[in-house]
Amino acid sequence: MRNTVMMRSNDNVAIAIHDLKKGDHATAEVCVNEAIPQAHKVALVDIPKNGVVRRYGVVLGYAKAAIKAGDWINETSLILPKSPELHDMPYNTNIDTDLPTPPRTTFMGYDNEGSDYAGTRNILGIQTTVQCVVGILKVAVKKMKQDLLPKYPNVDDIVIISHAYGCGVAIDAPEAKIPIRAVRNIMKNPNFGGQLMVVGLGCEKLTPERVMDEADINDDNFILLQDHHGFQNILKALYAMAEKKLAVLNQRQRVALPLSKLSVGMQCGGSDAFSGVTANPAAGYASDLLVSGGATVMFSEVTEVRDGVEFIAQRIPDKPNCDKLAQEMSWYDHYLAEGGVDRSANPTPGNKAGGLSTIVEKSMGSIAKSGAAPVSQVVSAGEIPTKHGLIFNATPASDFVCGTMQLASGMAMEVFMTGRGTPYNLEAAPVIKVCSRTDLKEFWQDLIDINAGTIATGDKTVEEVGTELFNFIIDVASGAKPVAEQLGLYNDICIFNPAPIT
Amino acid sequence: MRNTVMMRSNDNVAIAIHDLKKGDHATAEVCVNEAIPQAHKVALVDIPKNGVVRRYGVVLGYAKAAIKAGDWINETSLILPKSPELHDMPYNTNIDTDLPTPPRTTFMGYDNEGSDYAGTRNILGIQTTVQCVVGILKVAVKKMKQDLLPKYPNVDDIVIISHAYGCGVAIDAPEAKIPIRAVRNIMKNPNFGGQLMVVGLGCEKLTPERVMDEADINDDNFILLQDHHGFQNILKALYAMAEKKLAVLNQRQRVALPLSKLSVGMQCGGSDAFSGVTANPAAGYASDLLVSGGATVMFSEVTEVRDGVEFIAQRIPDKPNCDKLAQEMSWYDHYLAEGGVDRSANPTPGNKAGGLSTIVEKSMGSIAKSGAAPVSQVVSAGEIPTKHGLIFNATPASDFVCGTMQLASGMAMEVFMTGRGTPYNLEAAPVIKVCSRTDLKEFWQDLIDINAGTIATGDKTVEEVGTELFNFIIDVASGAKPVAEQLGLYNDICIFNPAPIT
Ligand SMILES: [Ca+2]
Ligand SMILES: [Ca+2]
Ligand SMILES: [Ca+2]
Ligand SMILES: [Ca+2]
Ligand SMILES: [Ca+2]
Structure with a gap:
């Protein structure tokens, strides 16, 4: 049985997958020199004083004193690198184009003529312009x-986009553009097949x-309840419009499509x-x-990546997108500060006990879901990307808000990583649940799709579980149900x- | 047929209920001296230069020049009174204790032992601490x-309190107390009979x-999904708790109760x-x-009453509640200004064309729903009043947010006034719909309960429709369905x- 796992092949530390005692093997060659708690870092090679300590392929810090292979590395062992300011982040310094080759290159989706992305489901989506209409709807x-x-x-389904926006709001306030964009773009989600029905x-x-x-904006797509004479006539009007849209949607068939037609959101919640x-x-x-196969993958959750944002910047090839990343982070910094949010308590004592030595290391755990690919575009919350590949989509980390805003940005399905367990799912797009530990999979057998805990038990590698997940993503995109x-x-x-x- | 309507017996203007031409009778004694548009004001008596012009029992302004009985009064006729600053509002200057006597003094409600208020419905309310649980629920x-x-x-029903709060939020931010208070207090709503079920x-x-x-906080009232082994066991745990609560609720019977056990929310939306x-x-x-019968009535909607707030202050007998009113208004002023909301465009040209000469007059139209009674307490959004009688409950005007926060403050039913028409209703408390015009009642026969438009056609008085509404409130409180x-x-x-x- 394996005792440690490496995050990236150029790392010089590995992570203990259970408590290790002095003399246990970290790898075939390296034994640990002292007791190391589960989830903590062990040095794989000798690191000289001031030498680099690397996890997730990035510099976590520099050795305070010489470290020997097999030593425990924690927050006391590290000199922290100075984080660059947002306006000064180096970009285009870590462009990894040597991505793994996908075992499959097509999926069975619902093509949308004239659109970049296909549906993974065939849904009549009914958008609302205000909560008032939801009772009747x-x-x-x-x-x-x-x-x-x-x-x-x-x-497959008829789905109401029920939201609290639309009235009783400061519609001309500067930040109103964010919810307005979300309402506008959700109805364009590829799972809705281009059929607009707005109430x-x-x-x-x-x-x-x-x-x-x-x-x-015409009678084919847009209904105002106040234009119709009483409840029964409102129902009739809604039925008439829905039936026309359903007839068109019913013509759609799943066809083999290249991965470039697929848009996937990535998110995590209840992390451990x-x-x-x-x-x-x-x-x-x-x-x-x-991404290597041409698909679009969005990752998000500003507050979770904030402290490792320079490592996202390094993976952006161009200045305009790096500037956009800085702007988005700066907007959130201001938004949270205005609301009186205290960011200083990071990492928490619990984080350190869990093996996270620095705030950067904590963020890297979240950023890890974006793999190693270059970031082709940075978009605002709810904005639709114009490029394919890996997209940073600047949404809050809140599971529901993130998922909703990724829907607006066009994701046709989502992959959700969880440590503690959540039954989260969306009506407008399927969500795959991946858990971090085998005991959660065993406890919630019928609520979790993929168990990544086998990486910690040493039964599978990151690449093996990643490939299993990739295959399940393609299956779900093609109609399999999580x-x-x-x-x-x-x-x-x-x-x-x-x-x-x- | 009547041509005008008075808002309050000490007003010296009346409102044209349709376009009047020169010579038409405003009252039996007064004929109009010029054409006066619908909804505009006509002087009922001679008003000297600098004399008071009074509508809704309050001073709208002072006559720029001498006004004759029958003259049209609009924004050009008035010198505006200076509004006091929030910190300087006179209170206890307009305490009207001569309220009308209610024709009925009891209702048939569900008494809640040890609680001030009774239910108008008998509902198992299931509170959630986070949106994550809602899919399973x-x-x-x-x-x-x-x-x-x-x-x-x-x-009567089982109702999930599904909300977006609970996680992915700045739980220690200063203003987090507002949503946390709402979650805490909604589950205490009198319609839920004191049975707690929190998921x-x-x-x-x-x-x-x-x-x-x-x-x-114990296993009788609180379930964590992560404590239960898979979907079927979660369902079993939810069923077991619900069944215990339902058995208790099932013992409740409607009994005759004094009006002091009734809490009613008032709101308007889609005004004309x-x-x-x-x-x-x-x-x-x-x-x-x-209020005269001892009931509690809440009115709210800060942004709609803001410009007439001094007339609420005058009806508050004590300094602490007047100070609280000023604090709440000041909080919202700051909140809206921070969000970049522009309050300067009030009243709009459309308001003036509709007969609203000043921002005060516009607000008084909203405040009118609170009648003339003294304001016994001012509470923050979602706070539970500790006094009976008329309560100002400082919520936003957004129909859904106001209704939700009034639920948290304990309303057992709501009365909703609408000009344009809305199908708005709540699952946790019945909502009566009152429309402002007869043509809306005719157009939406099955979506409107009470037509106040008969006041404008001269078929009924404010007192007659008010009494009809009072009786329907008692009926609905006793089980009749809007x-x-x-x-x-x-x-x-x-x-x-x-x-x-x-
Ligand atoms: Ca994400
Ligand atoms: Ca997360
Ligand atoms: Ca999340
Ligand atoms: Ca209103
Ligand atoms: Ca309202």
Whole structure:
């Protein structure tokens, strides 16, 4: 049985996958010189004083004193490198184009003519311009699912995008552009097949002009409840529009498509000390396979990557996207400071006990899910990327807000890494759950799809689990259902609105 | 047919209920001296230069020149009174204790032992500490409604309080107290009968200690999904807890209770030029009947009352509550200014065309729903009042956020005035819809409960519609279903969270 795991081939430390005692093998060649707790770092080679300590392929710090192969490395062993300021981050210094080759290069998706991305599901998505309409819409859609869906067997579902935005909001406030963009872009999600159905009330602040293209604002796509004479006529109008859209969607068939048509979101939540050791690195390997095959992969969660942001910058080839990264981080710094958020308590004593010596190392555990590929574009929360490949999508880390904003950015499915366990799933796009430990998989057999804990037990490598995950991503993109979709577990849409409620 | 309507008996202007031409009667004694547009003001008596112009019982301004009975009064006729600063508002200067006597003094409600307020419905409310649990909870509750509810026929419904708060939030930010208070207090709503059922995941920031009393945190009331072995065992645990609560709730019976056990929220949305002339004044009269009978009535919507706030202060008998009113207004001023909200465009040209000469007059149309009673207490958004009578509850005006925060403050039902029409309703408390115009009632016959438009057509007085509304409030409190409840239209819970998402 293996005792340690390495994150990246050029690292000079490995991670103890259980408590090690003096004399245990770290590798075939290296034995540990002292007791090392689970999830902590062990030196694999001799490191001279001031020598580099590298994990996740990045410099965590410099040795305070000479370190011998087999020594325990923790926060007391390191001189921390000075983090660059946001305006001064080096870019284009770590462009890794030697990505692994994906074992499969196509998936069976719903092509969207004229669009970069295909659907992984075939859904009638009903967008709302205000929460006011949701009560009637829920009654209507419940009946539609019984009466209409059986007539259109190629359509998977009818989904209401129910949100709290649209009225009672500061619609002209500077930051209102974020929720407005989300409402505008969610309806363009590839799983909705380009069929627009937008339902408004009639007196809300979020007028159709703010969220629809002018050419789309017509009776084929847009209903105002206040235009219809009573409940029964409202139902009739909703049915008539839905039926037209369902008939078009029903024509769609899954066809073999190149990976360049696939857009995948990556996220984590409920992380534990092994998330950055098993699940996220495996997801990173899967991400590299996807990107290498031409797919688009989004990673997000600003607050989780913030302290390691310079390592994202190094993977950006061009100045404009590096500047955009700095701008987004700066916007969030300001947003959190205005709200009185204290960032200084990082890493926590618990983080250090869990083997995370520095705030950079903690962030790297989250960034690990993005693999090693270059970052081709940085986009704002809810913005639709214009490039393929690996995208940094600057959303909050909140699972629901991140997922909602990734939907707006066009993800057709999501991969979610968890340490503690969550039943999280979305109605508009399937979510694969990857856990960091085998005991969680055993405890929640029917709520977790992929167990990355086998990396910690030494039964599988990061590459093996990453490849398993890649294959499951392709299967799910092609119609296989993750556990949460099989059980019909769906969370609410939670749009990011940093502007005031009025 | 009547041509004008007065808002309050000591006003010296009336409102034209349709376009009047020169010579038309404003009252039996007064004919109009010039054409006066619908919804605009006509002088009922001669007013000398600098004399007071009074509507809603308050001073709108002073006559720029002598005004004759029958003259049109608009923004060009008035010298505006200087509004006092927030720190300097006179209080206790307009205490009206001569309230109308309610025609009924009891309702048939669900008494809550040891609590000030009774339920108007008998509901198992399931509180969540984080959105993560909602997917499983929706599946569980759908099955519970089929399997369990029929066994407990005295229980009306099972309702999930699904919200976006709980994790991915700045839990220690100063303003986090607002959403945390909302989560804590919603579960105490009188419609839930004191039966606590709280569902968490296990790794969220919103721990049970933050939202439950220590004595309540035990296996009888609180479930963590991460403690249960897989989906089926989670379902079993949820079922077991729900069934115990349902058995207790099923013992509840409607009994005759004094109005002091009733808590009613007042709100408006989608207002038009007649909202402040018909629906809101009628609601104000109903409010006075309720308060006079000992009930608690909450009005809210800070942004709508802001410009007339000194007229609320005048109705507060004591300095501490006047100070609290000033604090709340000041907090919102700061909150909106930080978010870049521009308050300067008030009243709009459309407001003036609609007969609203000043920002004060516009606010008074909203404040009108609070009647004339003294304000016994001012509470923050989501805070539970400790006094009965008329309460100002400082929430945003957003219909869903206001309704959610009023639920947290303990309202057992809501009265909602609308000009343009909305199907708004809540799952946790019934909502009565009152419209401002007869044509809306005719157009949305099955979506509106009470038509206050008969005040504008001259068929009924404010007092008559107010009494009709009061009687319907008592009926609904006693179990009668408003139209939206009959149709099963339910909007989402939208907690007010001014703190950052992380
Ligand atoms: Ca992500
Ligand atoms: Ca995370
Ligand atoms: Ca997350
Ligand atoms: Ca209002
Ligand atoms: Ca409102």
